[in-house]
Amino acid sequence: MAKLTATQVIESLKEMTILELNDLVKAIEEEFGVTAAAPASAVAAVAAPVEEEVKDVSVILKEVGPSKVGVIKVVREITGLGLVEAKGLVDKAPIAIKENLKPEAADEIKAKLVEAGATVEIK
Secondary structure, three states, X not given: XXXXXXXXXXXXXXXXXXXXXXXHHHHHHXXXXXXXXXXXHXXXXXXHHHHHHOOOEEXXXXXXXXXXXXXXXXXXXXXXXXHHHHHHHHHOOOEEEEEEEOHHHHHHHHHHHHHOOOEEEEO
């Protein structure tokens, strides 16, 4: 019997239907005592980084800083609150200004608040 090259095997596989390929995989598993399933640890390792990337964060106003009026203006802009509500929020520092944000949006908000003189943390 002539030995097949890798290219010939691949060409042969391209011509098979999904059902034929499924039967081939089962036959290989039985013949060689192996399994085509990925180990659970490999699946977990691949899934873990994806979960970390989608993590939502909160912007926490730690301290108002020297320019309370400027910080209140930025908080009004960010939250859409009225003047009295924004002032009340700023007076309660440390407090979460925005929650459940994507990290990119949180960084933008932090930059605005820091520019206004506040001390901000992202959690």
